[in-house]
Amino acid sequence: MSTETTAAPARPKSEKESLFSVKNRKLIYDPLNDNNPITVQVLGICSALAVTVQMKPSIVMALAVVVVTAFSNLIISIIRNIIPNRIRIIVQLTVVAAMVIIVDQFLKAFVYDVSKQLSVFVGLIITNCIVMGRLEAYAMANKPWPSFLDGIGNGLGYGLILVIVSIVRELLGSGSLMGYRIIPESVYAMGYFNNSLIIMPPMALIIVGIIIWVQRSRNRKLIETN
Amino acid sequence: MHKDSNKATFLFSSGMVVVIAIMLSVTSISLGPYQAKNIRIEKMKNILTSVSVHADTKETEKLFNQFITKQVVLNTKGEEVTGDIAAFDIDLKKEIDKAKTGNQDKQLFPLFICNKDGKSFYIIPVRGKGLWGPIWGYISLEGDMNTIYGASFGHKSETPGLGAEIETDKFQNEFTGKKIFDGSGKFVSVKVVKGGAKPDDLHGVDAVSGATVTSDGVTEMFKRTLGSYIPYFKKQKP
Numbered sequence: 001m002s003t004e005t006t007a008a009p010a011r012p013k014s015e016k017e018s019l020f021s022v023k024n025r026k027l028i029y030d031p032l033n034d035n036n037p038i039t040v041q042v043l044g045i046c047s048a049l050a051v052t053v054q055m056k057p058s059i060v061m062a063l064a065v066v067v068v069t070a071f072s073n074l075i076i077s078i079i080r081n082i083i084p085n086r087i088r089i090i091v092q093l094t095v096v097a098a099m100v101i102i103v104d105q106f107l108k109a110f111v112y113d114v115s116k117q118l119s120v121f122v123g124l125i126i127t128n129c130i131v132m133g134r135l136e137a138y139a140m141a142n143k144p145w146p147s148f149l150d151g152i153g154n155g156l157g158y159g160l161i162l163v164i165v166s167i168v169r170e171l172l173g174s175g176s177l178m179g180y181r182i183i184p185e186s187v188y189a190m191g192y193f194n195n196s197l198i199i200m201p202p203m204a205l206i207i208v209g210i211i212i213w214v215q216r217s218r219n220r221k222l223i224e225t226n
Numbered sequence: 227m228h229k230d231s232n233k234a235t236f237l238f239s240s241g242m243v244v245v246i247a248i249m250l251s252v253t254s255i256s257l258g259p260y261q262a263k264n265i266r267i268e269k270m271k272n273i274l275t276s277v278s279v280h281a282d283t284k285e286t287e288k289l290f291n292q293f294i295t296k297q298v299v300l301n302t303k304g305e306e307v308t309g310d311i312a313a314f315d316i317d318l319k320k321e322i323d324k325a326k327t328g329n330q331d332k333q334l335f336p337l338f339i340c341n342k343d344g345k346s347f348y349i350i351p352v353r354g355k356g357l358w359g360p361i362w363g364y365i366s367l368e369g370d371m372n373t374i375y376g377a378s379f380g381h382k383s384e385t386p387g388l389g390a391e392i393e394t395d396k397f398q399n400e401f402t403g404k405k406i407f408d409g410s411g412k413f414v415s416v417k418v419v420k421g422g423a424k425p426d427d428l429h430g431v432d433a434v435s436g437a438t439v440t441s442d443g444v445t446e447m448f449k450r451t452l453g454s455y456i457p458y459f460k461k462q463k464p
Binding site for chain 1: 229230234235238239242243246249250253254257260261264267268283
């Protein structure tokens, strides 16, 4: 399904590049659409199914992934020249795991309720292919600042899809958003029911599918030629 | 030294492990107090739920102090123990383990006395075994120390849709109004009945279908834990 898992080539040396040059900005918004980790590269689907029943956990999960991708990209990029090649995957994994544990500890300390809802899925960010994918494909070959931006961009691209899916699922499944009731009681009185099917994980997959369909029909670049 | 040499690889990995270990320890130690506070608040919340007080996280502590007027620690003879440990800090798991190692005489039982709308309620923490891990909960008894006013349950890893249903309001509400003593004053506890309890059964509630082990766990946890409080109840009753 995936068209390309971009292994960005090492960029030519161009000193004096501004922090938010066109190229650097592209690192942020490219993963939101043209190179979205979920809808284009089809990575990280598993957690997208599990945490999107409600909007609040999805947002927290998205932020957690942004922090993990951004900082592990940054760290790996800083030490990329001294990482022994033979153990680079182990090193990447260790850095990711450490970042995830730190994020998890913070969630447990400051947003305990959400952290209980997310339960194992924060820990499972370690196994999210997006993180390792970006480290191997980008951070190992690029400077810290672009790597950091690339991490933020990919985290946001993942988070964007998570939030869209959770809006649909919480609205139709529970009649609320962020825990606040949106569909008024009077509608229920008229015989409206929450759709329990949409709370089931497979429905998240179908919603992701619809997002991919809409995105591809609007974005010519993503249409495969063969 | 080349970065891909064996020596560099060993040096790098040992260095990395040390740095990361320090990072994680610092985070864990510095955030520990916040996490402990969250766990305390959750416990308070669960205790309040058993007397139908639904608290917001922010006001839990306030409501807890307002409603829970007295905390008592009991020994096996039903006498109040003062001193060493507060009822709130008793670790039920450790107390249950005492029975396994032959120290059952030394078991301590926490009891929370709640005052709501001018009436007294007795809240008893319970803990038992589910199918996959521990289950626990809080049972509140009315002033007659016989009628169950409310119950709230929690679990570590019961199957969603089956054992995990003990956490739902539907299951918990069934306990309201049940009695733990029969007409002649004999302790009979409350049973979780497979296939459904009769509507007039004062000592039985419907089991969760498909969750036999968890349901039996609830029955066992009721009988054992409530049984330990009988001496105290007998003393309190005229």
